[in-house]
Amino acid sequence: xxxxxxxxxxxxxxxxxxxxxxxxxxxxxxxxxxxxxxxxxxxxxxxxxxxxxxxxxxxxxxxxxxxxxxxxxxxxxxxxxxxxxxxxxxxxxxxxxxxxxxxxxxxxxxxxxxxxxxxxxxxxxxxxxxxxxxxxxxxxxxxxxxxxxxxxxxxxxxxxxxxxxxxxxxxxxxxxxxxxxxxxxxxxxxxxxxxxxxxxxxxxxxxxxxxxxxxxxxxxxxxxxxxxxxxxxxxxxxxxxxxxxxxxxx
Numbered sequence: 001x002x003x004x005x006x007x008x009x010x011x012x013x014x015x016x017x018x019x020x021x022x023x024x025x026x027x028x029x030x031x032x033x034x035x036x037x038x039x040x041x042x043x044x045x046x047x048x049x050x051x052x053x054x055x056x057x058x059x060x061x062x063x064x065x066x067x068x069x070x071x072x073x074x075x076x077x078x079x080x081x082x083x084x085x086x087x088x089x090x091x092x093x094x095x096x097x098x099x100x101x102x103x104x105x106x107x108x109x110x111x112x113x114x115x116x117x118x119x120x121x122x123x124x125x126x127x128x129x130x131x132x133x134x135x136x137x138x139x140x141x142x143x144x145x146x147x148x149x150x151x152x153x154x155x156x157x158x159x160x161x162x163x164x165x166x167x168x169x170x171x172x173x174x175x176x177x178x179x180x181x182x183x184x185x186x187x188x189x190x191x192x193x194x195x196x197x198x199x200x201x202x203x204x205x206x207x208x209x210x211x212x213x214x215x216x217x218x219x220x221x222x223x224x225x226x227x228x229x230x231x232x233x234x235x236x237x238x239x240x241x242x243x244x245x246x247x248x249x250x
Contacts, residue, residue: 001020001022001023001175002021003015003020003021003175005174005175005177005226006223006225006226007170007171007174007220007226008171008174010089010164010195011085011089011171014033014085014088014089015085017033018030018033018085020081020085024075024077024078024081025075025081026075027049027050027075030049030073030075030081030084030088031048031049033088034046034047034048034049034084034087034088037088037091039087039088039091040069040091040095041065041066041069041091041095041098041099042066042095042096042099042102043066043067043069043099045068045069046069047069047071047091048069048070048071049071049073049075049084050070050071050072050073051072051074051075052072052073052074056072058113058121059101059105059113062098062101062102062105063102063105066098066099066101066102071083071084071087078172078175079168079169079172080168082168082171082172083168085168085171086166086167086168086171090166090199090202092203093166093199093202093203094124096202096203096206097120097123097124097206100116100120100206101117101120104116104117104120105117115210115212116209116211118211118212119211119212119214119215120206120209122167122184122212122215123166123167123184123186123206123209123215124167124168125167125168125169125170126167126169126170126182126184127165127166127167127170127183127184127185127186127215128163128164128166128167128170128184128185128186128218128220129162129163129166129185129186129188129198129202130161130163130185130187130188130218131161131162131163131164131188131190131198131201132160132161132162132187132188132190133160133189133190133191133192133193134156134160134161135189137149137153137156137157137161138185138187138189140153141187141216141218142187142216143245144216144217144242144243144244144245146219146222146236146242147233147236147237147242150222150224150230150236151233151236154224158224158225161193162193162195162198163218163220163223163226164195164198165183165220166202167183167184170183170220174220177221177227178221179221179227179229179238179241180219180221180241181219181221182217182218182219182220183217183218183220184212184215184216184217184218185215185216185217185218186202186205186209186215187216188201188202188205217243219241219242221241222235222236222241222242
């Protein structure tokens with residue numbers, strides 16, 4: 001497998017330890033790594049990856065993790081293995097997501113998933129932390145000012161921002177990346193680009209997320225250096241990918 005995409009940079013040590021370039025690991029390997037790291041869920045229970053008994057509704061999946069620490073995982077799919085990878089690398093964030101799901105489920109009076117759980121699910125599947133020491137840059141992202149951000153302010157982006165993919169479905173796409181690959185952003189204004197500090201900010205930021213509309217889209221291949229082709233300004237002219245903000249002048 002090819003894990004050369006920049007999205008995998010924060011996971012490099014785990015990728016090597018689990019020998020993911022050779023193929024899918026088994027659950028025993030994932031659990032050995034979780035035990036070695038002392039990975040725990042929101043209630044302090046050790047995290048264990050277990051084979052699912054069968055198809056499971058999303059709410060049952062989240063509640064099983066919250067009550068037992070057992071994460072239903074299909075070891076024969078990259079989707080679930082990459083979910084485990086994010087748990088191992090950013091356990092506080094994943095635990096906070098799971099706890100937030102549990103709290104939201106407890107408040108729901110219908111079987112339909114509410115807006116808050118929709119937003120949490122979007123982050124879990126396609127989330128990207130957008131860490132910035134310059135608060136003006138995330139505002140450009142929110143405004144879909146793609147060329148001003150990624151081309152005109154390219155040096156500032158490279159020096160003052162860091163993009164961390166925490167959505168396992170988006171990581172799965174990064175195994176075979178394509179230009180329109182899009183994540184959903186959790187903007188984090190920070191004094192540091194250090195990942196431990198960013199994880200703390202991300203956990204806190206979850207408290208204020210109650211709708212997917214709060215999570216701006218991000219065509220991740222437009223991030224400077226994430227696609228060799230974006231070294232040309234013309235890369236950002238494709239409006240099918242770098243779409244203007246709805247209602248903006250066309």
